[in-house]
Amino acid sequence: MYKSIIINGLWTNNSSFVQLLGLCPLLAVSNTVVNGVGLGIATILVLIITNTLISALRNYIPHEIRLPIFVLLIACSVSAVEFFIKAYYYDLYMVLGIFIPLIVTNCFVIGRAEAFAIKNTVGHSIVDAISIGIGFTIAIALLAGVREIIGQGTLFANADIMFGESAKFLTITVFENYRGFLLAILPPGAFLVLGLLIAGKNWLESRAKKSIKIIPIKLVENTL
Amino acid sequence: MDYLMLLIGTVLVNNIVLVKFLGLCSFMGVSQKIDSAIGLSFATTFVLTVAAAAAWIIEFGLLKPLEIEYLRIISFILVIAATVQFTEMVIRKISPTLYQVLGIFLPLITTNCAVLGVALLNIQENYSFIQSLLAGFGTALGFTVVMVMFAGMRERLSRSQVPALFSGMPIAFITAGLLALAFMGFAGLATH
Numbered sequence: 382m383y384k385s386i387i388i389n390g391l392w393t394n395n396s397s398f399v400q401l402l403g404l405c406p407l408l409a410v411s412n413t414v415v416n417g418v419g420l421g422i423a424t425i426l427v428l429i430i431t432n433t434l435i436s437a438l439r440n441y442i443p444h445e446i447r448l449p450i451f452v453l454l455i456a457c458s459v460s461a462v463e464f465f466i467k468a469y470y471y472d473l474y475m476v477l478g479i480f481i482p483l484i485v486t487n488c489f490v491i492g493r494a495e496a497f498a499i500k501n502t503v504g505h506s507i508v509d510a511i512s513i514g515i516g517f518t519i520a521i522a523l524l525a526g527v528r529e530i531i532g533q534g535t536l537f538a539n540a541d542i543m544f545g546e547s548a549k550f551l552t553i554t555v556f557e558n559y560r561g562f563l564l565a566i567l568p569p570g571a572f573l574v575l576g577l578l579i580a581g582k583n584w585l586e587s588r589a590k591k592s593i594k595i596i597p598i599k600l601v602e603n604t605l
Numbered sequence: 606m607d608y609l610m611l612l613i614g615t616v617l618v619n620n621i622v623l624v625k626f627l628g629l630c631s632f633m634g635v636s637q638k639i640d641s642a643i644g645l646s647f648a649t650t651f652v653l654t655v656a657a658a659a660a661w662i663i664e665f666g667l668l669k670p671l672e673i674e675y676l677r678i679i680s681f682i683l684v685i686a687a688t689v690q691f692t693e694m695v696i697r698k699i700s701p702t703l704y705q706v707l708g709i710f711l712p713l714i715t716t717n718c719a720v721l722g723v724a725l726l727n728i729q730e731n732y733s734f735i736q737s738l739l740a741g742f743g744t745a746l747g748f749t750v751v752m753v754m755f756a757g758m759r760e761r762l763s764r765s766q767v768p769a770l771f772s773g774m775p776i777a778f779i780t781a782g783l784l785a786l787a788f789m790g791f792a793g794l795a796t797h
Binding site: 401402403404405408409449452453456457459460463464478479482483485486487488491564567568569570571572573575576577579580583584587 | 623624625626627628629630633634675676677678679682683686715716717718720721722725726729769770771774775776777778779781782783785786789
């Protein structure tokens with residue numbers, strides 16, 4: 382059970398690459414790896430709190446008004462996580478800006494509540510929250526990694542705003558004297574890189590099946 | 606003049622979808638057909654404008670005077686949910702035909718991050734009531750423009766041959782990327 386929940390969260394139902402939920406933070410905060418991972422961790426915290434609360438209360442939540450209750454519980458957890466980040470990681474709070482409060486409207490947080498936590502035990506729900514959250518964090522880190530290397534020629538730049546001064550050594554300069562390729566950092570780059578990454582995942586999966594599935598070309602009757 | 610600049614800025618320069626990355630779920634999810642894209646855009650326009658105004662009133666009429674700004678996220682999401690519910694009731698009363706068209710999209714708007722995002726951004730930018738209202742309306746107009754354009758492209762795209770690996774979402778993202786690249790051309794048109 383636990384193994385299938387983990388595989389489901391990380392790969393088969395990866396919220397970012399398969400279900401395409403939570404796209405706004407994925408595209409907006411993936412300009413550097415550190416920002417992406419920071420938001421990923423914030424999202425994991427929110428997911429753990431909401432999934433735990435909702436599965437613990439699942440027998441007391443009336444079915445008809447469950448969605449407003451979910452939204453309120455999520456809004457409370459996001460507020461708590463926001464104050465935590467504001468208090469202990471102020472630099473990160475300034476960088477992420479409104480994307481911390483916007484975790485409230487992240488579709489997969491309410492999606493996991495509705496699809497999983499309301500029907501399952503607390504233990505399973507916590508594992509589900511962690512694996513979905515890590516799946517999202519890996520996706521955002523991957524996208525951010527590609528954009529950061531192409532755009533700035535570095536990896537883990539500004540690691541100190543999240544892990545403190547001692548983490549400065551993490552910053553890797555991939556290309557010396559790289560002048561930067563602005564397109565990857567600017568908004569269009571996020572769309573293009575994500576499109577290529579999803580195509581890459583399709584390629585990996587079709588190769589794993591050992592037979593490239595030929596998708597039939599749809600013939601539309603009323604074309605010219 | 607300032608108001609005109611604000612409007613141009615929110616519609617084209619800082620387009621909510623392609624530059625600020627908000628409201629992407631509905632942008633990607635409901636853009637297969639032009640009809641539904643237009644329906645969703647109109648419903649969003651109404652809710653976004655009303656919610657931006659309502660959030661401003663809540664912030665400066667309730668949260669600031671009572672110094673309970675820490676309840677901002679919770680109160681804003683409640684205001685948005687109430688606005689959506691209210692819109693649904695009004696539309697059902699006034700025009701059942703419009704309700705038939707827009708009905709299914711209305712619940713989706715509560716989780717559209719553009720609505721909450723604009724409400725929060727207006728507070729961050731310290732806009733006046735009129736500016737908040739205009740920013741809300743301009744943002745929604747920008748959302749509509751991009752949504753309808755993108756839906757048109759995807760209708761064409763669904764009839765063309767695409768390499769198997771890219772068919773479906775990947776090509777949609779790459780199209781969106783090119784559209785975003787085109788919108789970069791508006792940068793500098795307004796200083797907002």
